[in-house]
Amino acid sequence: MKNKILIVEDQFIEANNLRRVLEGAGYAVCPVARSFEEAVKILRSDLPDLVLLDIFLKGDKTGIDLAPIIREHKIPFIYLSANSDERTFKLAKQTSPYGFLVKPFREKDVLAMLDIATNLHAEHLSLARVSKAYKEPSDLKSTGIGNFGMAGKSTGLKDVTRLIQIAAGAESPVLILGESGTGKELVAKAIHHHSARGKKPVIVVDCAAVSPTLIESELFGHEKGSFTGAVDKRIGKFEQAESGTIFLDEIGEMPLEIQSKLLRVLQEKEICPVGGKRKNVNVRIIAATNRNLEEEIAAGRFRLDLYYRLYVFPIELSPLRERKADIMPIADHYLGVFAAANNKKITGFSDSVKKTLLDYPWPGNVRQLINLIERSVLLCDGPLIKQVTLPVLQRNPIVGNNKAQSIKTFADNERDHILDTLAKCNWKVYGAGGAAELLNINSSTLKSRMIKLGISKQFG
Structure with missing residues (x-):
């Protein structure tokens, strides 16, 4: 017998249909709760393994009000709702559900989401065990991760370092969020290199740089003759990453039809090359995006089930403008790197340059800062960098008929x-x-x- 499920749903027909689907799939089903009060009563007497929770219930209390009580019992739950607007989604997401099913339900979607939730819960429990091993500051040093290749002193960077350690000790998917240039690929590689897969390959795929017509072949491979132009067999990125890690950068750019195939890889651990047969793969997936995936879901450009499957262990990287304490350590570190590479003896920055670096908002984040330091080292002919050239982000137009307009570069x-x-x-x-x-x-x-x-x- 599979897990025992509690349905909290005030509509009789929908609750009954769900019950029949679950029982037909071998699940045990608790008596249906039609209100907040009935659900609380069942939770006190007959704890289920998972809850299907309608957001909008009759009465003053909603499913969102019930969610904290369910979480106290450490029970995973999936929201049910006919309302999938962005506001409802954000409000529900704050309670950390394991999924979100939009009415009307399809049987295969219900069962797939139950499988996802069950797997996510097991992975979260595993992550919680790993997390306990990295609570003391001394543990941060003993693993040798340090600042994972990124200099800095900010609290945010220290938090990210600890999250990298936890992720490295587990096998769960990781979703790295942050603006362009914040170091998402650096974090992904740090997780891989400090994991049990560290000696195996890490394959990087920029989903935004691959044509939508070629991305399936790029990821999963193809057989010779499977389509026009397929003159040879191709091994896809997933097979190249066997026993290692695949890093899917800019996953928010991935076409919807490929998202469904990626979901299968996550759930079934198998791929299907174009024109070929299904085969198993042993690959850990780390994804990253600079997009707001909740907005993409609301706009219909990103699959909700894939979002939840990836959102097992999110790591959010703050933009450089929000962690000023990291600017000079990063600048000093790369000054040393580029000076040595170019056989130059440059000892630091002038006070005016330091002030300029600290005052600039860094729209390109760490990547922009590193590029600037490299360029400044090449142009420097003394022991100090006394001048840096930064793009002007805001230009104030000169008003008046007699004033010449400013010249753009x-x-x-x-x-x-x-x-x-x-x-x-x-x-x-x-x-x-x-x-x-x-x-x-x-x-x-x-x-x-x-x-x-x-x-x-x-x-x-």
Whole structure:
């Protein structure tokens, strides 16, 4: 017999349909609770293994009010709702559910979400056990992770370091969130290298740089002759990462049809090459995005079930402007790196440069700072860096008929042109109607120019 399920639902027909689906799949089902009070009574006498919880119940109390009580019993729960608007989703998400089912329900969706919730709960319990091993500051040093290749003194960086250690000691999927340039790939590689898979390959895939028509073949491979142009067999990224880790960067850009195939990989641990047969894979998935996935879900561009499957262990990286304490340690570290690489004896920065670095908002985050330090080292001909060149983020137009307008640099003009084009495309980089097509350049070239110019959606 499978897990015992409690249904909290005030609509008789929907509750009865759910009960029949569950019993048909071999689950034990508690008596249906039709209100907050009935659910509390059942929880006191007959604890279930999992709860299907309607958000909007009859009476003053809602499913969201019941969620903290369920969590006190350490029982996973899945929300049921006919209302899938963004506000409801955000309010419900604050209670940390294990899933979200939107009415009307399809049997396969209900059963799939139950499997996901059961697996997530087991992974969370495993993560909790691992977390207990890394509570003392001394543990942060003993593992040798340090600042995972990132200099800094901020509290946020120390928190991220501890999360890396916990993730490295587990096998769960990891979702890294943060603006472009905050170091998401660095964190992913730190997790891999300090995990039990550290000696196996880590394969990086930039989902935004791969054409939607080629991404399935890129990830899962294809057989010779499986489509026009497939003149040879191709081994996909998942097979290349066997026994190791695959890092799916910019997963928010992944097409919906590929998202469903990725969900199968997460659930079934198997892939299906284009034109080939299914095969098992042993790969840990780490994903990252600079997009707000909740907004993407509300807009229908990202699958809710995939979001929950990836959101087992989220790590959020703060933008550099919110952790000023890290700016100079990072600058000093890379000053040493680039000075040594270029056989230069540069000992530091002038006071005016330090002030400039600390006052700048860093729209390109750590990546932008590192690029600036490298350029400044190359241009420096003395023991101190006394000048840095930073792009002007805000320009105040000169008003008046007799005043000459300010002259923009080529870089300023290029940045403005790209931003205008992205705005017209709703920030769609590639594909039909995307910015790359309108600008008549390769999508990877456009992404490269965006990085160099410090362009990200948050600062568009």
